[in-house]
Amino acid sequence: MAATMRAAVIEExxxxxxxxYRTIERPDPGPGEVRIRVRYCGLNALDYFVxxxxxxxxxxxxxxxGGDVVGELDAVGPGVDADLHGRLFLIDPLIGHxxxxxxxxxxxxxxxxxxxxNLIGLPEDTTHPEYFASLPIAYGxxxxxxxxxxxxxxxxxxLVLGAAxxxxxxxxxxxxxxxxxxxxxxxxxxxxxxxxAVGAAQVIDTSTTDFxxxxxxLTGRVGVDVAVDYIGRDTLSKSIRATRLxxxxxxxxxxxxxxxxxxxxxxxVREITMLGSDGWRRSDLDQLVAMVAAGxxxxxxxxxxxxDRVREAVELVEDRRCFGKVxxxx
Numbered sequence: 435m436a437a438t439m440r441a442a443v444i445e446e447x448x449x450x451x452x453x454x455y456r457t458i459e460r461p462d463p464g465p466g467e468v469r470i471r472v473r474y475c476g477l478n479a480l481d482y483f484v485x486x487x488x489x490x491x492x493x494x495x496x497x498x499x500g501g502d503v504v505g506e507l508d509a510v511g512p513g514v515d516a517d518l519h520g521r522l523f524l525i526d527p528l529i530g531h532x533x534x535x536x537x538x539x540x541x542x543x544x545x546x547x548x549x550x551x552n553l554i555g556l557p558e559d560t561t562h563p564e565y566f567a568s569l570p571i572a573y574g575x576x577x578x579x580x581x582x583x584x585x586x587x588x589x590x591x592x593l594v595l596g597a598a599x600x601x602x603x604x605x606x607x608x609x610x611x612x613x614x615x616x617x618x619x620x621x622x623x624x625x626x627x628x629x630x631a632v633g634a635a636q637v638i639d640t641s642t643t644d645f646x647x648x649x650x651x652l653t654g655r656v657g658v659d660v661a662v663d664y665i666g667r668d669t670l671s672k673s674i675r676a677t678r679l680x681x682x683x684x685x686x687x688x689x690x691x692x693x694x695x696x697x698x699x700x701x702x703v704r705e706i707t708m709l710g711s712d713g714w715r716r717s718d719l720d721q722l723v724a725m726v727a728a729g730x731x732x733x734x735x736x737x738x739x740x741x742d743r744v745r746e747a748v749e750l751v752e753d754r755r756c757f758g759k760v761x762x763x764x
Contacts, residue, residue, distance in 0.1 A: 436460070440764075441543030442744040444497045447487035450745050450752070458496075461539070461547045463511035468550045470525065472764045474567035474738075475541040476502030478600060479689075482752045484536055491536070500762070501527035501534045503541035504556070504567040514550045523553040524566045524723060526716055542744060544764055554719060557727050568733035568759040569722045572600030574714025575686055576608055577722060579662065583711040584684045588613040590659035593649055593676055595669050597634065598625040600751075601686065603734045603758040605662050606633050611731065617652060619645045628757050632734055646672035657681060657704075667691035679704045686711045734758025 437460040446452045463469045481499040503525040510516050525541070525548050527534035534540045534548065556566055580586045592609045596602045597618035609616050610633025618634035620626060626637040636652055638645045649658060657678030663670055666688025674696055677683055683706060688694070700706065725731035736756040739747040741764045750756045 439544035440741060441498050442500075442741060442762075444485050444493075444495060444499060446495065447485065447493075450482075450485075450749050452485060453745050453748060455742050455744060458543075460545050463509055463514070463547050465512045466514060466549055466551075467511040467547050468507055468514055468553065469509040469545055469547050470503065470505040470523065470541075471508040472503055472505040472541045472544060472546055473522075474504045474564045475500040475762045475764060476564075476567040476569075476571070477747060477751045477760045477762065478502065478571045479751065480533075480536060480571065481542075481748055485748075488536075493536070498539040498541075498543050498546075499535040500540035500542035500546075501536070502567050502570045502572075503527070503534070503546060504563045505541075505546070505764075507553075508545060510550070522556045522558075522560055522563065524556055524569065524719070526552045526554060526719055527570050528552075528713065528716075542741070542762060542764075544741075554723055556723065560727075564735055564738055564761045564763070565726050565733045566723065567761050568600075568735055569726070570714065570719055572759065573604040573608070573722050573733060574718045575711070576601050576604035577718040578714045579684050579686050579709075579711035580605060580608055580660070582715075582718075583709045584660045584662075584682050586612070586614065586660055589615075591615045591617065591653060593617045593619070593645075593658040593661040593673065594634075595619050595640075595645070595661075595663045595665050595673060596689070597629055597637075598622055598757055599754070600759055601664060602662075603629075603632060607731060607734070610634070611725075617649055617658065622754070625757050644672070645669075646676040649676040653678070660684060662686075664688065665690050667694045670694040671696045674700045674706060677704065677706050680706075682707045682709055684709045684711055686713075736760055738763050740764075
């Protein structure tokens with residue numbers, strides 16, 4: 435009789451009701467793979483995008499999402515060092531050209547199988563594993579976008595759109611950590627003070643204020659060094675106008691739509707650099723793990739819920755009723 439495990443399974447594409455908590459067969463590791471006993475799985479927008487169905491990406495159903503995983507080594511496949519058994523690891527969700535939780539079954543289950551090379555060892559004295567389970571997709575994306583692509587420097591001024599979400603909060607914290615002045619934008623008035631608490635120097639309520647004009651005023655009609663905009667169609671033109679001469683606009687997504695219309699005159703007259711950024715690299719995760727382990731970065735974890743309440747957890751992210759990260763404990 436095959437061994438089983440509990441999992442949150444997407445049985446059909448659609449709303450949250452398509453996410454079903456049930457028992458399925460436990461996977462076994464193949465050559466070069468390991469099986470991880472999942473302890474925590476951080477949630478991202480990717481989880482509900484996959485459940486709804488992503489145009490152009492075929493997901494084999496039933497499917498298990500969840501890319502940000504921390505857990506213990508449970509079993510190894512042929513060719514893997516068994517001495518790793520029982521240690522606590524973070525998983526790098528980028529597996530070749532595939533993504534854990536999107537192209538292959540993810541961590542919203544008791545067990546997940548991944549290549550051994552994707553394991554990142556955590557300190558033996560780790561007291562908050564949920565912090566590490568918040569890192570890969572949101573903080574990893576923010577780290578690469580700010581430091582590899584935008585080449586952010588201490589003392590610069592950064593504008594962050596959608597600052598109360600996972601990537602946004604990460605941008606605020608990481609930029610403030612190196613001494614940047616952060617102007618954080620959110621349409622949720624209840625989250626503005628929380629943005630100040632994690633490092634924002636100024637906040638803008640986008641539900642009542644034109645963020646571009648206000649940014650121009652706050653910077654003495656100079657503009658910001660870097661504008662982070664992953665909203666897209668609804669905001670990109672104004673983000674460009676809020677950027678200074680020689681500044682940079684960093685883009686890692688487009689939640690409001692990809693068909694943005696901009697006034698190109700601002701781009702050439704101000705010599706603005708437009709920078710696309712796609713995900714993270716292993717080096718980003720290694721640096722982030724070191725920061726958290728040293729107490730230099732405390733990821734913003736809003737809520738931790740058990741696996742049998744996974745639908746509630748996903749809805750918190752999908753409905754934007756959280757600040758920073760929601761993590762599922764398994």
